[in-house]
Amino acid sequence: MGADEPKAVSTRIWTIPNVLSMLRLALVPVFLWLLVEGDYIPALVVLVTASLTDLLDGFLARRLGQITRLGQLLDPAADRLYIFAALIGLAARDLVPWWLVAVIVLRDVVLLGLGVVLANHGYGPLPVHQLGKVATFALFTGLPVIMLGYAFPAVEIVSQPAGWAITLWGAFLYWWAGFIYAIETARVIRIPRVAPDAASDTLEQGG
Numbered sequence: 001m002g003a004d005e006p007k008a009v010s011t012r013i014w015t016i017p018n019v020l021s022m023l024r025l026a027l028v029p030v031f032l033w034l035l036v037e038g039d040y041i042p043a044l045v046v047l048v049t050a051s052l053t054d055l056l057d058g059f060l061a062r063r064l065g066q067i068t069r070l071g072q073l074l075d076p077a078a079d080r081l082y083i084f085a086a087l088i089g090l091a092a093r094d095l096v097p098w099w100l101v102a103v104i105v106l107r108d109v110v111l112l113g114l115g116v117v118l119a120n121h122g123y124g125p126l127p128v129h130q131l132g133k134v135a136t137f138a139l140f141t142g143l144p145v146i147m148l149g150y151a152f153p154a155v156e157i158v159s160q161p162a163g164w165a166i167t168l169w170g171a172f173l174y175w176w177a178g179f180i181y182a183i184e185t186a187r188v189i190r191i192p193r194v195a196p197d198a199a200s201d202t203l204e205q206g207g
Contacts, residue, residue, distance in 0.1 A: 009164060015066040017057035021074035022052045028081045035089025040151035041087070047144055077130070077178075079136055080108065086143040095150065103171055104139070107178045114185045121189045132177035138170025 012018075027050050031110040034043035051140065061067045087104060112163030115125055151157035 012066070012068050013070055015061075015068060015071070017061040017066050018071050018074065019059035020053045020060070020067060021071055021078060024078045024206070025081065026052045028078070028085050031082065032085040032089050035086065035147075036092050036180065038093060040147050043145055044144065044151055046085065047082065047086075047147075050078070053141075054078070076136075077141060083139050083143065090143070090146065096146070100167075100171065104174060107174050110178055111181060114181055117189065118185055123188055126181055126184055126188070129177050129180055130171060131180060135170050135173035135177050136187070138166050138173060141169075142166030142170050 027046050029045055031046045031050070033039075034046060057071070058075070062074065083104065084101075087096060087101045091098050091101050142163050142165075145159050145166060147163075149159035149163065152159075153191055
């Protein structure tokens with residue numbers, strides 16, 4: 001294998017990056033409980049810890065050649081769970097409206113439905129769109145900035161408008177990426193599937 005060729009994706013489970021991802025997932029209920037209790041500073045500490053483990057497991061996976069299928073599933077799942085936990089925790093404290101929670105959750109329900117449609121037509125999940133990554137990053141940034149104002153009231157005058165601007169922009173991009181996935185799903189399922197025995201029929205006619 002050449003130096004520039006991509007490394008194969010492993011099916012291993014118990015790798016250092018995967019253990020870090022599992023730790024990050026285990027901290028989600030702790031993060032949610034702290035938010036609901038109004039302990040914003042400890043909640044931010046947990047979130048920062050989770051973000052650092054996210055960076056670390058990605059670095060180690062590439063450095064150690066331990067990129068696994070499980071890791072590719074755990075990372076985006078953890079990001080979404082932290083976003084949902086932040087939304088639910090803040091909404092439970094009446095700090096963000098419940099309609100914002102519904103908007104974000106509904107988009108992922110739509111994507112889940114698109115995944116079922118693709119599976120019924122014999123296709124796997126679509127590749128992650130760059131816009132979806134940007135939207136997730138915006139939500140993962142904006143919600144903690146909102147929390148920052150409640151943890152440290154001295155910065156609230158800056159963190160609140162900044163956090164809300166980033167969060168609402170992220171929600172818009174989240175749905176925009178969802179529409180792109182829907183359009184791509186419609187395009188993919190319209191592609192005619194080639195019958196497996198089509199090539200053999202041609203060979204038989206030419207023989």
